[in-house]
Amino acid sequence: MDEKKVREAIEDFKKLAELLQNKESAAVEHCNIAIEALEKQLPKKPKEEKDAYTSKLGEFRVGKCPNCEMEASDRFDICIDCGQKLDWRK
Ligand SMILES: [Zn+2]
Numbered sequence: 001m002d003e004k005k006v007r008e009a010i011e012d013f014k015k016l017a018e019l020l021q022n023k024e025s026a027a028v029e030h031c032n033i034a035i036e037a038l039e040k041q042l043p044k045k046p047k048e049e050k051d052a053y054t055s056k057l058g059e060f061r062v063g064k065c066p067n068c069e070m071e072a073s074d075r076f077d078i079c080i081d082c083g084q085k086l087d088w089r090k
Pocket of ligand 1: 065066067068069070079080081082083084
């Protein structure tokens with residue numbers, strides 16, 4: 001998905017949630033669910049990144065998912081727990 005379009009969609013959902021506030025609480029909640037799902041599409045830097053090594057995999061990087069704190073490795077570009085996209089670039 002195009003990152004710029006995802007950011008624009010998030011902004012629109014935020015505006016929509018504001019317009020619906022105090023009128024349609026279920027719809028506001030649905031906007032917030034959509035925002036949360038879209039934000040996972042934007043790659044974020046893992047926390048506490050460090051080098052790791054196993055004889056089977058060789059060298060790789062590990063860190064924590066910035067969204068759910070689960071251990072993550074650079075073998076995956078998403079968190080296998082919550083689906084957050086991860087940016088392992090240095
Ligand atoms: Zn996660």
